[in-house]
Amino acid sequence: MTTTTTTAEDLFPTRLPTPTDFITRSQPAVWGSEGDGPFTASELEAHDRRGYTVLDDFITSDDVALYSGELDRLAADPALKDDPRMIAERTTGTVRSVFEIEKLSSVLEALARDPKVLDRARQIVGSEVYLHQTRINYMPSFTGTGFYWHSDFETWHAEDGMPVPRAVSLSIALTDNYPFNGGLMVMPGSHRTFVPAVGETPDNNHEQSLQAQEAGVPSHVAITAMADEYGIDQFTGAAGSALWFDSNIMHGSGNNITPYARSNVFMVFNSVDNALVDPFAAKSPRPGHIANRDFTPLG
């Protein structure tokens, strides 16, 4: 395993004592081109512009059943009951997320290396990649709670030491996503704009932030400005559809009072040329199962 105590110039200052201007990033969302992988030139152009791409029927219904079975198996595994990789709903205690799934499931480890996944991740970030974070998310029916608006990159930069937004996330739906069962909302184009957060990072913030965020949350003024500028899209689609999205896109989700639970596989591919350094706005890095520091390329 490679570890690091490197420091780097902070291009995205955040967790500041007072509000500061938004930062327009200079890094593209797409670093590769059509010849580098399965995405077409127009798909890449749209991804660079909107910050996300939806691919219907990305996996087969057999694979949906296979991965759902892995979710059920992991959620029920007594050996994982007190494992830090298991995150429970704050109110009900049911499983909300399981982290580091590539180490808990050979089936999901193989998914990360599947060419339809890996080649697209490499194409978007324009280099070899490694897994920065992986998880299965489960939002229950009736009582599912959402996640407030945020940029993943803001947290990964502040708390994990990710230098720049050169990472792409993949969310594969294992259940149907309707407009009304707590699916992801994204602000198309917002990935171009970094919204510095106000307020210092508490020690061991990750111990509660995976259930409900408090640090790194954009202000109402910032969210209003971003929504007025970019609007809001919803990720809807049948089980098996995939959402590829930029690490800095502003996104969130509402709650779910419907009888339709939601679950998905989530994998973050970071460029090996963007490996983590020391956190930019936290005293110590988060644990490896949340922010992987083994930068060995996937292959």
Added chain:
Amino acid sequence: MTTTTTTAEDLFPTRLPTPTDFITRSQPAVWGSEGDGPFTASELEAHDRRGYTVLDDFITSDDVALYSGELDRLAADPALKDDPRMIAERTTGTVRSVFEIEKLSSVLEALARDPKVLDRARQIVGSEVYLHQTRINYMPSFTGTGFYWHSDFETWHAEDGMPVPRAVSLSIALTDNYPFNGGLMVMPGSHRTFVPAVGETPDNNHEQSLQAQEAGVPSHVAITAMADEYGIDQFTGAAGSALWFDSNIMHGSGNNITPYARSNVFMVFNSVDNALVDPFAAKSPRPGHIANRDFTPLG
């Protein structure tokens, strides 16, 4: 004012100690016909089948501004601060609803008597009508909380003594309703089925039920069965659009984390032939500003 201590046969037993079978109602949703008012025969047929009707551009943008001004005026009126007709959000204390608006605003009183409103209400219930309940609802941006699944008629029957579902509700949007800002979800066709609730009504239930329901809430099993049978539609539409819906349709709403607040005017028209009797499943009737017992026909 007409008051009553009448009792009547209970066709819709609810708030029971144990789960019971759903009841298929014998009353239609539409009692009038094309010749009785503005709705066409096909609109009436669709309303009877689905239990709701959306009319875009029901009021003008000038009227949207006029009624929104009334909402702002009432919410800010210091004389109403401790008035029981003002209901605050449980968590934030901001105004959630103002009841009995026809007595607080001559502008809104005139709206209830506007022929485009009153003639449609009479046409649907097939008789003269009176106002059973009126309110302005306000769901704030960012922190708006929804309402869990319920049938209004279940509450009006149990707690107010409404004999049968011969009432129609009108909700006029004063803000744009997106699929993602906590708008109403309805189960089309569900109005045909009465879902008895389990559990006795607490004394003075209305003192908390207007903020968050606990009594009269359908079970997860019941909601799942209803959603599987009827599906879920969302009421979306620009400010000025109207939703007419049956008193017994199963509906609910999620929360709202977007910057887009939602507000609407809500009026319930009950048939004068369906006037309230003693509550069917509560010790005493709710106050008049929640369940009006003046059955004088609107005209």
